[in-house]
Structures are given as structure tokens and as C-alpha cells.
Amino acid sequence: MKRRALLASLGAAGGTLGTAGCLQGTGSPTTTTDAPGDTTTEPSATRSDTTTRESSTTENSTTDRERTDDGTEQPPDGEFDPAGDPVATLSVNDRSELSFPDANRPHSLALWNAVDRERDVRVEWVDGRTDELERSDAVTVPADGLLQVDLQVPTRYVVTVRADDAALGEVRVDRGQFDCNASAGRYALRESDLEDYGVVSTAAGCPAPTVAEASLTAGDGDCGSRDGETAVAGYGDRAVTVEGTVPAPDPCHDLAIADVSYDGKTRTARVVVEATTNDEGCVQCVGAIDYTATIRYDHDFPDRVEVYHRSWDEDRRVATTTWNDDI
Template sequence: MKRRALLTSLAGGIGALAGCLDESGVGGPGGTDTTTRDTTRRTTTEPTTDDPATTDDRTTTDDDETTTEGSDRFEWDPASEEPFAESAIGDRDSVAFPDNNRPAHVRVWNMADEARDLRLTVADGLTDELDGPGSVTFPADEWYELTLQVPTLYTVTLLDGDETLQTLEFDHGDFDCNSGAHMVGVEADGTTHVTAFSTAVGCPAPEITATSLGAGEGDCASRDTSTATVSFTDDGVDIEGTLVTGDPCYEVSVGDIGYNPKTDELRVTLTTQPGDGSCMNCVGAVPFQASAGLKHDLPAHVVVRHQSNGETTTVAEAMRNADA
């Protein structure tokens, strides 16, 4: 079962607290202030909860897994309940198991008493190509919402001109069955306050429902390494490739397949062994197609390995939505 971390505090980064939240993701933050200073900027990170009461004790309930901790909260309190503008990155139509991969939200509040221009950029975490709304004119005491639609790696950066005010990192673990938001408040002097909160129900992890494997007729190999490509489908994973073997008559079977919830990784190990009878005297290349059916969710990563003659080599590695 996938579970969101209940409390994380990073100086100058994201403070995350799992608290109660309605489906809209709007709640009333609270929590503990952690402040860091450098020569250019003050950054404040506060774990939060939507419980308006402050307390010195942390309480957890099994039903909603709500957590309350600390006091001296950062209060999200812009003039309006709705954002003055919003934008989205990605297409929800391409998301498999959408109920278990809800969007991630970034909300930026101009806490100053006058309008200001800020920039929001989004890098995909792989190529660092920038996307996002770019320059936005924020009215005084109003907030903007950016929605990340597709589960993958993101780096969201908030800038004042060329000066970085805050950077938020996202990965597949930030997209699950919970509702929440990362919230950034920017004071007139550039001080930033960052909170993250969400519901904290247990989300179902990927479960393997079926596997299949087919192998074609082998031939003499034109290369000395095995290859494979991984495709993520709406309800599983497809793998296609060629295994280099002792001769073209080797047989292919699934040695092991399993999902690791700690790494969000599906690992598929294919084994090859000599076939019966005589065969061509050359190094073989045996084509194969394999698939794994899944329910609840897809893994973030897939690793394909080839096991033969006591040795195991990695043939392919793939990340879900790498090209989102």
C-alpha cells in the first residue's frame, strides 16, 4: 500500500504535512516555522495542517491519518478563495489509473500590498526544457494556481526577475489518490513561506494480474548485447526485445517478476537455457515479447534483466511518462 509521508520539513524547501482536506484541495494550513537565512534571502518552511487549533502534541488517527504538530503556523489567507488565474501542464487524458494519480497543485500567493511580476517555470526533470506560465502579474494579496497533470519528474521554480525565490521538486510519489497542494507565500521583501499538505489515505499499490511471454525463432546474432524496449499501457507494461544467447535454439522463460513498493519499481527477469537437439554453431539472438497486466496503478520504473549461465545483466530501464 502506498502511503504519503505524514510530515517532512526541509529548510528552504518544502514542508509537508498530511492533514484533512476536501476534494478541492483547499485547507487552512498551520504548523511549525523553520527559518533559514543567507546573504540574499530569508526562506521560511512550515509543516502545516488544516486544523485551526495549535497544539504541542502530534495526533494521528487511522481512519483519515490526519496529523497535527507544533504551533506558530503560517496561515494561508489571501484575499480571495479562488485563484485570480491558473494554468496546467500536461494532458490528463494520457494518465493511466487517474483516480490513483491525481494532479499535483502549486499555489503562489503574493502577500504584498501591491501588484508585482513573478515568473513560474517548469522543467521536466530529464531534459530541463522549460515550460510553464512564465511571467505573471500578481495582484496584491491574490494567488495563482499551477496544476501538474501527468505523474513524472518536475522542477517548478519561482523567480523575481532573474532571482530564484523558491524551487519545488516533484516525482511520481507526489501523484496518488490523495488531494493536496504545495503552497508558496511571497512577502514584499522576497521572503518565501512554503507548505505542502494533503489528505493521507492509503493508496493501493500496483498489483500484477497477469503475465505473458512469447519468443520467436532465433538466428545468429549480429551484436553481442541484448536489447529491449518498455512501453507503458493503460493497464500494464509491454516489453519487446532480443536476447543474446549461446546459440539460436535457446529457450526463453520468465525467471522472476515482482513489484517493489519502496522503489516503485517493477523488475522483470528473463532466463534463457539451451533447447533440445542440435543447433547452428553461432551465438544466438532470440526475439521475445513479454507483458505484465496491472491493477490499481503503474510502476514509476521498470527494469528488465537477462539471466543466463549464472550471470544476470540489465537489458533495459524505463521510467513512466519520461516523455510527458
């Protein structure tokens, strides 16, 4: 199957809503969305913030590529060329409540039954949200046929591909493979292993996460200790929320968000909550000040958020959270 034909089929995956292990139907996927016309065989897309996201890998990957006349790379054994559209599409995980769905399209696995007989193909996976093993039902794929697997939610996946109950290999997909582009890893199911034909993707530039609003609410300070410092951060609906306690030289210090910077290379946001002095007289003890901070984003979430507390002229990292990656 040519690259453009494959990506045209994958355009449908961007709008599909499904549950783990659910068959979406036979033939082509059932919905369509517009995808950018240009395609690339590089494993990641160019973003407006110049971020390069990592590609998927497999245990039995082919690394010795050859250049074709059009400048693309192909494995030495020839083209990835299954017959026709996918006989079925498996949908892994549910994206119905996903924040920023347009910025986090599904990543697909195109599994070509590259032998001269039909086989029952099944996938098993563990993802970064639950660390639990899940399985699909077996799908009968004819000789030279194609099975499509749509990974709907952006996180890390380890997918094991089986044919007639024999494990052929693992495919590892990084969180970074999910962005605003349609993409697919292509794999040939040989007699006893997987052959990796690389990732194809559209090549649209994707907008970077942008802070829409940052707010903080602080409670009344109390006497405490420097050992009582805490913070917990988590993702919600288009917002990251941090709850914590900042130690300060006295309980009358004010709190403010001093920094909400973003590093496009690492896709990491830095949130700094600072204790600042005021003119009030105060009891002389180490303060403990509770707070809740909310940072709302446009376009997309940062992959990772690091929370720092600033007091006594020093910054201390007190919490880290990663989107859909709880293990």
C-alpha cells in the same frame, strides 16, 4: 486559508483537463471530485504497500517548524492564510491520455501573494518528460490573493515563480508527490523570495501496482554472439513493453518471463526474461533469440522498471525505464 478549505478547493483539480500554460478560469476551479475527509500536513501519503513518496522542496524553504495546539506544524511566521479562493488556476500539461488517472492526481502549488499590493505573477517550468522550458502568461494577483498551479502529469518538475518579472525562487516537485491523494505545496510570495509552508494532503491509502497479465512472444533463434544482447523498455497504455535479444548457449533455447516482482519501497518492478533448455537437437553456436514481452498492470504503474536477461546461470540488467521521466 485553512487546510480543509484549501484541500476542498484542490478536489476540483483532480478532474481538470488542461494544456500547458492554460488558464482554467477565475475563482474556484470549475469541476469537483470527492476527496477523503482526513487531511495531513505530512508531505506524503500512506500507501497500502507502505511506500513513502518524497515531497516537493524549494530553494528558500522554511525548516524550523512549530507545533500548534492541534498537533500540526506551522512556520514560525504564522499561518498560511490568503484571502479567499484562487483568483485563477493554471493547468500545466495535459492528462487526457494519462494511464491510471485516479492513482495519479494532480499536485498543486498554492501561491499566496503575501504583500500589500497586487502583482503580476508568472510561472516557468521544466519537466522530466521533455527537458524544455515553458512559461505561463502573467496573472494579476491582488494583495493577499491566491494563485493555484495544477501540475497535471506525474513527473519531475522544476518551477520558477516570478512576480513583476523578478524571480522569487524555485519549487522542485518529485515524481513521488503524485498519487491517489489531493495534495498541494503552499508558498508565500514575499517581497523578494518564496516562503515554504509545506505540503498538505489527504491521507488515503493508495493501491500498489499489480500485474494483471504477463506475456512473451519469441522469434526463431539464430546464431549470434554474447555481445549482441539488447533490450528496450517503454510505458504504454496500462502496460510496459520490452523488446530485446537474449544470447543463449544455442539458438534452440526457449524464452520465458521468469520474474515480474515489485519492490514497494523503491516502487521498482523487476522483469526477468530467461533462456531455458529444450530437448531439441541444435546447431552448436551461441544463440540470439529475439522477443517481445508485455506486462499489463492494474491500479497503477511502477515508477521504474528494470529488465534483466538470464542465461548461463547469471542475471544481467539490460534496460531501465522510468515513467514520464525521460531525462
